[in-house]
Amino acid sequence: MLPVDILRNFHLNNLERREHIRIYNMERRIMRDNSDPFALRDEQFIGLFRLSKEMVQYVYNEISPHLNQTENVIAIPNLLKLLVALRFFASGSYQSCIGQSYNLSVSQPTVSNIIKEVSLAISELSRNWVKFPRTAEEKNRIKGRFMSQTHFPGTVGAIDCTHIAIITPQDEEHNYLNRKGFHSKNIQIICDYDLKILNVNATHAGATHDSFIWRHSIIQEELERWYNLGDRNSWLVGDSGYPQQCYLMTPIIDAAPGTPEFAYTQAQMRARNCIERCIGVLKGTFRCLMAERKLRYQPQKVGHIVIACSVLHNIRMSGHQNLEEILLPENHNNFDYFNNHIDVGGMQARADLIERYFN
Template sequence: MAAQQQQRRNFRERKDCLNEYTDEELIRRYRLDSNGIRFVEDLVRDDIRSGSMRNHAMTAKQKLLLTLRFLATGKMQLCNGDDMGLSQSSVSRAIASTLQSLTRQEIVGRFIKFPMQPEQIRRNQEQFYQIAGFPGIVGAVDGTHVQIIAPKDNENEYVNRHHYHSINVQVVFNANYHIIDIVAKWPGSTHDSRILNESGLRQLFENHLIPVQTHLLGDSGYASHRWLLTPFLRPELGPQTNYNRAHRRTRSLVERGIGQLKRRFYVLHGEIRMSPRKTCQVITACAVLHNICKDRHIPLPEEDNLVGENIDDNDAVENQNVINPGAAAHQNGTLYRRQFANTHF
């Protein structure tokens, strides 16, 4: 009996964070306001609700808040800072189950969608054109590295060109900083160009499932294609210089988009101490939640200690060797780029 009484005293009353904090405080802690948290809770509740009938079993809301706190801070030990009175193992299990739910195919497909309909594509093109007069753009693509702890298996494959272990993530943004495509599965040593060449995105374009005169923008780490426009490395005066200037201004959107994503979810800035598979779930969950925040007009947190808009390190190495998918395809893309610049600039 005494042991049971002692066990009861170990439980602390868990805060009702949604009623205790203002929306501004919730965004600072969890990156979502109260309505946004309830919206996401509705998405994952059936997956993550506890099957236990114990008095102190975690609710779906509590599991979600723990996960949001982890994604916002990147520090597992801070997830218990809201007086939920939980063990570290309970925190870890709650986060794992919530990440599993947030990255279900139906949820990812609902919130991260590449535009396929002509009206959707035309809207994207018009919005990109307003930036610097660059026509025909549906999205801007880039890669970004997310640091991980050295994995147990195939450790060398995860060492990137900056000599740390990472996942190399391909991400495509539209002109409103929505993520319209993400690939989070490749080891850090994998070249950006290979990730794109082996992606479903390339198949959409090359199988003519995307209308002609529709393009992505990418840096010089990618090979030129009729659907992927990259800058001229040695531009001639006139149309090519004008093309490069508009290209640079327009493509900078993806760099700012990556910066916003990493600012919103600080877990993506530090070393994630999880397996590569779970790290990829973290990245994808952050992308889903980022788009939910955009859809619901939830602002970025205003914190002086957060890193601002990120200029990704890929720009510093644009002249890196490209893994060419085929000389003929690359030459065709280069000729198309010259014609495109002469026609539009």
Template sequence: MSLFTIAAYLLAKNEWEKNEKVRRRILRDHSNPLDIPDSVISKEAFLEIVRDVQPFINPSSITIEIKLATTLRYLAEGGFQRSVGKDTDISLARSTVCKVLHEVLNALEKALCPKWIKLQMSEEEIKMSKAHFFNNFCIPGIIGCVDGTHIKITKPHQNEHLFFNRKGYFSVNAMIICDYRMRITAVDACHPGASHDAFIFSLSAAKQYLSSSYVGGDHRSWLLGDSGYGLEPYLLTPYRDANAGSPQHKFNLQHSKARNIVERVIGVLKSRFKCLQTTMPYVPEKVVKIINICSAMHNICRHYNLDAFALDVVDDFLDEEVADHSSHLQTAAVSIRDEIANNLTRIV
């Protein structure tokens, strides 16, 4: 290939790239996410998010609506940045998509997570939660359910052994707590995949809150968790090796039915935001941020009654039973569970 041919090729390539930038800007400037039909997005929800994140977004030639639509498209689709940027309604270069995601994800975490993810419940909410679970599953005092789920990530550059879980892939282990309305009330995704569910709960702000509430006098409210968690006065787990037909066995059956709601929440969360089903090519800190934002966005969807198909989520591991702790709290927890199990024999 002659030098003249190479020069002509480079000149044509530069001209094409220049025209492509112009085309993208024209498409972007004439596009408006709010022109999409109501059946596709909730404009009310979209505008509320715009108002919430606006103080955290720097003004630029790209409108805040396009920036937000770009980020939401990635979260919902799970495609990589190049496919998101090529969308005719977005028309951004891959490098620009990267910068937009960085800016908007930071804004979304600051604006949405404190507003939409709250473990604290009002007296009316607590009353309604307890009534819901008792009327449907005959277990009193339930204010929520807890479970963990693994989000795949690429091999991190540091401490990779901590993120390699027993299933054989790299992940972060996200603790999810939900209420009877399938809203996420707490999320803790800061721990690597090798961390056990019970370990994550023991270090979480949720346990500190529930423990302080129990010590403060609320002795009739608790979460439900599987056998991967330790029995606490505010966290009831199933009996081990319960005999069929026994009060303990009946308790386990009702416990399993009631706790199914958190598994459904995790399934809906991953169905809404398919980025959580993929192997995320980001550092763990950014993955944690995405999980937090998706949890807040899930609650917004629940608030605006936006439907999603539930994904059948298979537990990443078989539950590993945790040794009970010997303490006055453990004794109280055993008494609470025994009392409920004995009462179930008269109800169920």
């Protein structure tokens, strides 16, 4: 074959390929524009997007001003952007699978861009939806729930960390390699007894220990400020990886059965159980956060996704959606680690608590 014939065939094949892509995109856009996910049955809609139709409409109204606006007739509508992101959060499937979904139908690169844009917009809602108690009324309400359900006094939240798997980051890779041998971000979460997330810290790499994240968190500073202002009856509950402090109660390892210390530890464990359930429900609902899914974004974007899912979790909680259908993942953070730091004031605060309530 002559070179001119080769060039002609290459040109014809290229034109044919471009025409095929054009027709495919046009068909996909027609299918997308003619589909109406809101026509799905309520149960099916919630199964796909995790939120009710009313909740999705609320989130859309809140984030719409923060999404990119365009008059381009072939641009992705903002409501569809939200549904694409919600479907990814819910399933954790690869982006190409989300894009080819029968009622979404967008390309994989578009899905990736949508997830970044929508995650950032939803994470901005955390100011209103993920809030640590500030007033005496808010603190007393949370304390009352813990006391009535677990018989552990003074508790304004339960704290723990969980690892969110990520692809190998481009920068400071070694800082993200955790003790389990995979790259992750270590996320600190605080919740109340009813599994509402009160605070989420998504800034730290996977190699960072829970106690370090706590000591450098704004909530530690806030509780210390409360204590210094005279509030000596408000604390979090955490596991033995955390330091015992005046405002953070931890269990007593190997407390002898029948002793006040044992009674204290049993009640403390009951109070702390809610954070394990909260993390399980969060990951079970938004499966993109589960380890086997591995978020394919750089750390900062992963932080936005985690915060966005926390906001959506609390919105679900506000609507009292049934959480029993969610399968809890396996133990999320099973390091055999005990914090050896001795805080004399914290030890005395725990001894005083045991004397008052568990003798």
